[in-house]
Amino acid sequence: MSETIYSYCQYCMCMCGTKVVVEGNRVVEIEPDRENPFSWRDFCRKGKTAAQVIDHPQRLTRPMKRVGDRYVEATYEEAIRDIAARLNRIIERHGVDAVGSYSGNPLGFNFSGTMFWNGLLDAIGTGNRYWVGSVDQNNTHVVQEQMYGTELMALIGDVDDAECFLFIGMDPAQSKFVWMETVPDGWNRVLEAQRKGADLIVVDPRRSTTAERADTHVAIMPGQDWAFLLALLHVIFAERLECTATAVPLSGVDEIRTMALAAPLDELADRCGVAVDVIRDVARRFATAARGMCITHTGVSHTPTGTIAEWLATVLNAVTNRLDQPGGKRIEPGYIDLIAIWSKFAPPGKHRTRLRDQPTVAGFHSLAELADEITTPGEGQIKAMLIAAGNPVTSGPDGAALDQALSQLELLVSIDFVQRESHRHAHWLIPGTHFLEREGLHVLFAGLVELPFAQYARQAVKPPEGVMEEWQFFTELALALNRNLFGKPGVNKIIRASRWLARLSGKPEWALNPRWIERLLVMSGKRLKYDDILKHPHGWLYGKKEYGHLARALRTPDKTVHCAPPRFLFSLTRELRHRHTRTSAAFPMLMVNRRVRESMNSWLNETPGLFEQHRNNALEMHPDDAAALDLQDGQWARVSSATGSVELPIVIVAGGRPGVVAIPHGWGSRIFDPKSGTQPRKLGVNRNLLVDRREVDPFSQIPALSAIPVRVEVLLPAHARQASTAMPAVH
């Protein structure tokens, strides 16, 4: 007897509706749910093969305790008791900041997990919180805070009505137009608009799948997006192409105009490696299009000047009246007050890091700082780490240094599906769950989706016998620590009382659970009823696309969009004054990142059904560079930076900018088997080993994951064979 469950995929922000056929407690088939009124057309093999992840051969189904060099199974009771006792001892001896934490992308898709994770960290009271946003989108939070007055005001591309697309550092043909926004079927809709006459300008050092379809592809110098954007503003202001009556009130335009006009165009052109004529042409096409948008994604955020570039891109949209206009970038108000709730979940933290004295961004510190905070002795040194659904050694900069740091901890606890690279020194491995095994309403996504849309995620299968959901484990740990969940007095008493009532009444739902909070949040929005959302198994488009919400939503004191925040102006002035070349004789090329659809969001790439053609990452190289180095397609090369070196095969890709190489991230994480202790498995190489943890964007604190100076050397055939078959070195 089979059953069909409608839900949505929770790997990436596409949120594709899914039709999951289940027999017994096993998934038989996953298909796109064509009845989902919002999203299903971006469905990919990652969603298709999601059930293979449930059956992962190395999946953890019991807590595992390290005993010497191996792991033994333990009960949750023993794990929670031991972890709580050790954490409390560390806190008593060294203070609350001695407990550090890191959470990865999959936890962000698990709303109950996110809520109770923050609840646990509040219970402990630590300020040493790190998260994946600091290697991804922190620059947008900083710019939104400075320009709109709140860290979470993601504006969404209004693709159908645009007549000019200016895409910088994004590859929607792969990423499907998702990042801090969800535009379902977005790439195909862009192509459709282009077919009807819209202008598509793609700025990317690589000849990406998106760039191949562009009317104009600008193969920019990596890391110089800010100079290109400032040059566009220069032309627009010089030729009076800006819009003086914008839909959203602006302030600071005079300051940025003065600065843009003072910057010599030919010098900016030289910095970004784009001809003045091309800059003029792009500026005119963008500014004179009736409707258009400039969008920047990780290709920009991963550079050392990602915040300045994001700011200038927003200014470009602002002064050409693209904000809150059809075909521009609009805000979706959603069904809850996202900004107020976000500030509750990620309150503007006052905590500063001990060593670099950095503030939090969106409530968390930068992963680039974590290794040093663990290894540098002194008051406030991190002695214990909790890692939830995260693999920071692979996702972050200089994984070798972080791996070394994690080995020195008194206590390392991972909460995850499998034991991955970052968990190899773990004292405790706590099982995680898969989205097919969970249910819930992700209320935080309501403001990141293109249309007024709500969908309750349904559970397709039950987790393996005895496996706790993440929120349950976090709750139990807070109780065992005898520290109030959410850091609020009396919460643990309420939890115990609710459980007692549930037992007494025989109604398990009376015990505190995430649905309580989801209901309260929906109620607080006063727009939808929780039960009405439940009545729409395929998801609910509860309204129409609207404009005119942005001006009201602004949180700046004067209710204007601030185009010239002083700290950005200051930084831009400094950037203009100093001219330094990133490359050198030792490291003459620049490495950038790239997206691969099946590897979004770079989690569990080893699923067998994902990559039938290619099961690793490779170094993409321009034909001219390959010829200069006498390299052939498929040959192995060593790529070195000042931080580290990796070895991988070469793919020669025509087009793009010579002198630039690309390696996709998210590969090279080992998968361990704590049960059998057999040799770990690994696919591809971790290119982030080449990333310096000390070079960060000063505002977003994102390390320079792109535009990294590197050297490429050919590996002799004998050497290459060894490199391809040898087990990876322990970094």
Add this chain to the structure above:
Amino acid sequence: MAYVIVGTCINDAACVDVCPVSCIHPAPMEPGFSTADMLYIDPLVCIDCNACAEACPIDAIVREQDLPPALMRYKAINAELAIARARAAT
């Protein structure tokens, strides 16, 4: 809209491997694979994800909207082969 396989197809089935909705036929395990002149895409099932076009070693898969006039007839050929398969199944 859908993707269309054109006559240069060499039946290497790289596209079949990557299609998330199994809309490319005949697959290697299906009847007719060994004798097929070319593979085809069922336009009613295709979700325009572009995975097949990326996987095709000889660029024999084209977005319907991008078909040049000389290859336009393959849109109908793909659709007819899909209808024939559906009929054979009932």
